[in-house]
Amino acid sequence: MKKVLLVLFAAGLLATSFTSCRExxxxxxxxxDVADDVEDAID
Structure with missing residues (x-):
């Protein structure tokens, strides 16, 4: 039982470490963004 929990924990840790944090x-x-650019161009 402990090994199963450790494997699941390790898999979750690896999955979160390889997930991109970029928005x-x-x-x-x-x-x-396009609307802001157009507004800036008009001014």
Whole structure:
């Protein structure tokens, strides 16, 4: 039982260490960025 828990813990630790921390941009974020750029170009 202890080995099973240790294997699951190790797998979870590896999965979190290899997961990217970079923030993913959504479509809404991209639209907002374009709107900001257009607003800056008009000014």
């Amino acid at each position: 993913k941009e959504t479509v809404g974020d991209k639209i907002e």
